[in-house]
Amino acid sequence: MARLRAGDDRALAELYDRFAGLVHGVAIRTLRDPSTAADVTQEVFVAVWQRPDVIDTDRGSVAAFLSVLARRRAVDALRRSSRAAQRERRADAIDPGPAEPTVEDAVLTRTTGQRLRAAVGRLPEAQRTAIELAYFDGLTFTEVAARLGIPEGTAKSRLRLALAKLATLLSDERTMAAT
């Protein structure tokens, strides 16, 4: 991140090589459209290059930040596409949306990190360790397995159990907040 902030274009290339699949994967799953997903992927990396300071690595991994940003931008693209379809009927222009990360992006990412950290704290220890390595340290499940000295299949199932538990905890938290 320090190299990105300094203006090292090679650092951007390295970031792309490492995370383009991740960002594009999130965009594809949200949009189901390879062309728009490619646009979102470009938008995410351009945004990070323009405002690298919005990435707060103290609050989660770079991978997690990029995932959240990709999803937010993909959702924005979906909304733009929906509006565009309506406007097309009226022959209006398409709103290109923000290029740089917005304050909302940063706040959402931080809020996500804080909520996740709180929920992770309530997981059983084995699941918690696996999720912390994956989310906060940015390790892949293969790397998590190696770090914990467990088979990859075990790491995968442990992470999946942790995700399911997290989904429950976060949904409960939302229900509690609403009541």
Next chain:
Amino acid sequence: MSDDVRDVLDAVLPVVDDHGVLPPGDLRAGVLAAATDRRSPGWPAALAGRRAATETEVYRERTTALAAVLDGVADWSATAAPYAWTVHGLLGHLVAVERYFAAALGVPGYDHPTADTADHIAFTQATVDDELRRAPAETLSTWKGIVADCLAALDAGLVDLEARIEFHGFPMGAGTLLVVRGFELWTHDDDIRRAGGRPTSAPPADVVRAMSQRSVESLPALTPVTNATNAVRVVLTGDGGGVWDLRLGDPGAPVGDELVVIADAVDYCRLVARRLDPADLDADVAGDPAVLPALWDAARVLAF
């Protein structure tokens, strides 16, 4: 599942599972081109839309900062390490150097010192002795007066910043001398702060950028090529840093091996000013480091 819960899980899922989907191969070049089109490479994000300080701005900012530090000195008799002088004695040294600097720039009313200026410390000792017989407030007033004269001459356009001048036997442009002086003023600012138990400080980003840029860009002319490494990428991190691709030796020679050095911009400037030993510089290096000692020697040539 609600959108906000999905947000959180989407943040985790791609990280913990193999959900990556490689984008089209030609997207990479497009992304990099679009990004560098929006923000030029080599320039720190913190200074986006701004410029580096000018040479005169570097001198003005550094003298203003040092004056503020001097105004707050509580104990003029404290030792100003690494010198044997007291803080008052160090200020006497600054008086002598500022006069010499004014003369080198051609500021009206200042003549070159009669003493041999080859030794940056020794040539100021007579002035130091004289100033120590005066009150610190008088010495401070004298130093501020010389600085005011220099700034007035610069503001009035009386100094040709492109002119070739000589300082301590080193030929350089007058504009470069202002930046070189900035390094020394920053160094003594830190020395006086340490003597008073105050924390050291760094200039604003536009000034650090101007100083690091002037120093890094001087490296090729001062660093000999001794092996296959003739390309150096210097990445200085921090708000006043940046990225420079240097060619050592003959600019027409084929590009050989590359050395990449990544360090903090403020640390680099302190190395330039001989307040940080190269061995203590926290730098990431990729490539053959054999050229590094010569590179650091070159960086410190103009530290007086």
